[in-house]
Amino acid sequence: MSAKDESYKHKKVISIGTVSEITGLTERQIRYYEERKLIFPERTQKGTRKYSFNDIEQLMEIVEKMEDGVQTFEIRQEMLKKEKKIDEKKIRDEMIRGQLNARFGVHKSP
Amino acid sequence: MSAKDESYKHKKVISIGTVSEITGLTERQIRYYEERKLIFPERTQKGTRKYSFNDIEQLMEIVEKMEDGVQTFEIRQEMLKKEKKIDEKKIRDEMIRGQLNARFGVHKSP
DNA sequence: CGTGTAAGGAATTCTGACACG
DNA sequence: CGTGTAAGGAATTCTGACACG
Numbered sequence: 001m002s003a004k005d006e007s008y009k010h011k012k013v014i015s016i017g018t019v020s021e022i023t024g025l026t027e028r029q030i031r032y033y034e035e036r037k038l039i040f041p042e043r044t045q046k047g048t049r050k051y052s053f054n055d056i057e058q059l060m061e062i063v064e065k066m067e068d069g070v071q072t073f074e075i076r077q078e079m080l081k082k083e084k085k086i087d088e089k090k091i092r093d094e095m096i097r098g099q100l101n102a103r104f105g106v107h108k109s110p
Numbered sequence: 111m112s113a114k115d116e117s118y119k120h121k122k123v124i125s126i127g128t129v130s131e132i133t134g135l136t137e138r139q140i141r142y143y144e145e146r147k148l149i150f151p152e153r154t155q156k157g158t159r160k161y162s163f164n165d166i167e168q169l170m171e172i173v174e175k176m177e178d179g180v181q182t183f184e185i186r187q188e189m190l191k192k193e194k195k196i197d198e199k200k201i202r203d204e205m206i207r208g209q210l211n212a213r214f215g216v217h218k219s220p
Numbered sequence: 221c222g223t224g225t226a227a228g229g230a231a232t233t234c235t236g237a238c239a240c241g
Numbered sequence: 242c243g244t245g246t247a248a249g250g251a252a253t254t255c256t257g258a259c260a261c262g
Contacts, residue, residue, distance in 0.1 A: 008118040016254070016255095017254080022123070026223075044127075046230080046232095046254095046255095047254085047255065048253085049254080050128070072221080073221090126234095136244075142244070156252060176243090182242080
């Protein structure tokens with residue numbers, strides 16, 4: 001996926017009414033999941049929430065988990081675990097990259 | 111590009127205020143370009159316009175052409191020409207496919 | 221805990237029109 | 242032709258709170 005496609009997915013441009021239509025959730029529910037830190041819309045200057053397609057996908061996953069009786073608190077914990085794993089992978093990758101550079105790296109500026 | 115990425119690009123979910131922010135155009139301008147048939151937003155049930163990322167890109171191109179002194183009428187004509195070319199290619203492709211099928215095609219149902 | 225709802229206000233969007241040029 | 246603007250109305254969104262359970 002190119003960087004451009006990524007920007008489509010992550011750019012926060014969709015207002016809550018549209019998100020409600022797409023996901024089938026009420027605005028109340030969508031705001032509540034934000035309160036529980038499951039999604040993180042941006043705000044315009046005057047305070048209206050803006051969501052990305054990625055947020056919508058996240059909401060779809062939340063819906064499924066809620067239907068399985070999972071509580072928002074647990075969903076949040078799962079999210080934090082996943083983030084942690086990703087961060088750890090990043091650190092590992094950077095370490096490998098750093099060591100390769102230290103031994104075989106090309107130094108561009110003199 | 112996968113079908114999913116395509117849907118991000120073409121799904122009409124962005125309201126005019128956001129489009130205005132992103133493109134730098136006034137709402138007046140955006141509505142006018144619609145009147146001139148340069149863009150085709152969808153409408154919600156209650157009549158508010160919804161744009162896609164593709165529409166935004168289209169608007170960016172319009173901006174450049176307008177800066178070059180091209181009139182909306184001419185921009186529309188260019189668009190129609192391009193569409194025509196695409197349609198012609200589609201027909202050619204389908205004819206080739208059809209002929210291949212007629213001679214060597216596999217018939218799935220007996 | 222998760223969600224519905226009524227309340228009041230602020231911001232958004234829409235249309236049709238007049239204006240300038 | 243392309244765009245600005247004031248006008249009036251309708252639809253959207255926001256917050257904080259009460260309710261149920």
